[in-house]
Amino acid sequence: MSLTARKIYSVILLTAMLCGLFSTVFLAQAAQAPTFTVSNAMAAEPGETVEIKVDVNSNAGYCAGEFTVAYDSDVLEPISIAKGSAAGAYFVANKDYSNNKVFFATIDTALIKAAGTVATLQFRVKDHVVLYNGRMDLTVGTLVGDVAEGYGYKNVACTANDGVISAARSISVPEIDAPEQINTLYVVQKSNELILPGQKTDDLSVENVAANFTGSIVTRFLDSTRSELPAAKKLTTGCVIELYSNSVLKDTVTVSVKGDVNGDDQFDGFDAYLAGLLDAGVLTEGDIGAAAGDAADVNGDGVVDGADFDVLESQGLNP
Numbered sequence: 001m002s003l004t005a006r007k008i009y010s011v012i013l014l015t016a017m018l019c020g021l022f023s024t025v026f027l028a029q030a031a032q033a034p035t036f037t038v039s040n041a042m043a044a045e046p047g048e049t050v051e052i053k054v055d056v057n058s059n060a061g062y063c064a065g066e067f068t069v070a071y072d073s074d075v076l077e078p079i080s081i082a083k084g085s086a087a088g089a090y091f092v093a094n095k096d097y098s099n100n101k102v103f104f105a106t107i108d109t110a111l112i113k114a115a116g117t118v119a120t121l122q123f124r125v126k127d128h129v130v131l132y133n134g135r136m137d138l139t140v141g142t143l144v145g146d147v148a149e150g151y152g153y154k155n156v157a158c159t160a161n162d163g164v165i166s167a168a169r170s171i172s173v174p175e176i177d178a179p180e181q182i183n184t185l186y187v188v189q190k191s192n193e194l195i196l197p198g199q200k201t202d203d204l205s206v207e208n209v210a211a212n213f214t215g216s217i218v219t220r221f222l223d224s225t226r227s228e229l230p231a232a233k234k235l236t237t238g239c240v241i242e243l244y245s246n247s248v249l250k251d252t253v254t255v256s257v258k259g260d261v262n263g264d265d266q267f268d269g270f271d272a273y274l275a276g277l278l279d280a281g282v283l284t285e286g287d288i289g290a291a292a293g294d295a296a297d298v299n300g301d302g303v304v305d306g307a308d309f310d311v312l313e314s315q316g317l318n319p
Contacts, residue, residue: 034059034143034156036118038069038136038163044125049079050165052121052136056086061111062156063088066103066141069121073100075132075167076123084117093119111145125167133250136163192251194241195294198258198267207231209241219243224263237295238263256291258298259312271296272312278304 035057044050054067071078081093081104088108097103104119106112138160145156196204206221206229221229224238239255257263261271275296277283285293296304298311 032057032059034062034158035161036067036138036140036158037161038138043166046125046127046129046167049122049124052123052163052165053084054118054121054138055084056112056115056118058115059113059158060145060156061113062143062145062158063109063111064105064107065118065143066105067119068097068101068103068139068141070101070137070139071123071165072132072134075126075129075134076165077126078102079122079124081122082120084119086112086114086116087118088112091119095121123165129167132165132167133248134165136165138162192253193256193291193294194253195256195258196235198260198295198298204235204257205231206233206235209235234265236260236263236265237291238289254291256294258295258300261288261292261296261312263292263295267312269313272309275304275309275312279306279309 037055037057039053039055052069054069078095081095081102083091083093083106088106090107091104092106093102093104095102102121106118140158140160143156143158145154196209210219210221210231220242221233221235222240222242223229223233223236224240226240229235229239235255235257237255237257237260241253241255242249243251243253259267259271261274264270274283274288274292275298278285278288278293278296293304296308296312298308301307
């Protein structure tokens with residue numbers, strides 16, 4: 001081959017190589033990496049079953065993948081994992097992979113390019129849940145695709161988006177005239193108010209009341225000045241219970257103790273005096289607060305009147 005011919009061949013070869021390189025770069029930029037998303041997460045009640053879908057967008061394709069979804073095992077109980085329409089021909093799953101993770105994998109001989117659901121996960125919200133708002137963490141372990149030249153398999157880059165699930169119930173659901181025994185206390189909830197019995201024999205310590213808030217919820221017990229109460233301290237009217245989930249304040253509940261109108265942990269003439277002022281219309285519930293007003297309604301008939309005054313007066317005279 002002459003020098004001129006060699007030069008022409010080199011130019012042609014270089015041009016071909018550059019065209020191949022540019023086309024490869026262009027295809028790499030044009031190809032959309034798979035994006036997997038935990039979707040259809042929804043609010044649920046304790047005891048309900050929720051469906052969580054792991055979806056994939058339209059993508060350049062993959063032929064095998066391994067997936068784990070982490071969940072809060074204090075709140076959720078895995079029930080099943082089902083293959084979706086965007087999974088490969090071969091699909092395996094383990095809902096009991098670990099205490100707080102489920103696992104599934106899919107394999108196919110051809111690239112999976114369709115958008116849709118890879119897997120549908122079912123969870124049951126545990127009965128004890130009071131309030132929860134947490135994440136479902138998705139991890140894609142190994143994701144591989146084929147190489148057109150036939151040199152085997154290559155790792156495929158992808159994006160995994162986590163999801164959320166919320167669950168909640170009232171601390172106690174009965175009406176005011178139908179109290180329910182929860183653990184150790186007869187507890188009634190009225191809006192954002194927790195009404196506790198006022199009998200002197202009841203243990204209204206923080207430790208005992210806290211036993212009614214089991215599960216994933218975190219509680220802080222504060223006095224009327226928002227100072228945290230020790231476990232042995234008794235709750236009185238005006239105390240506050242803060243409810244946290246994942247370190248985020250979700251709700252605040254005010255305590256009302258029947259008979260303890262002024263929140264001093266005493267059932268005396270001062271409580272009767274306040275009830276008398278409410279009965280006479282000199283004071284209103286707006287003046288002393290809803291918790292104090294409900295504490296003065298000792299017989300629970302919805303009004304503060306002479307009957308409540310008589311009970312409170314007798315308690316003050318007979319400590």
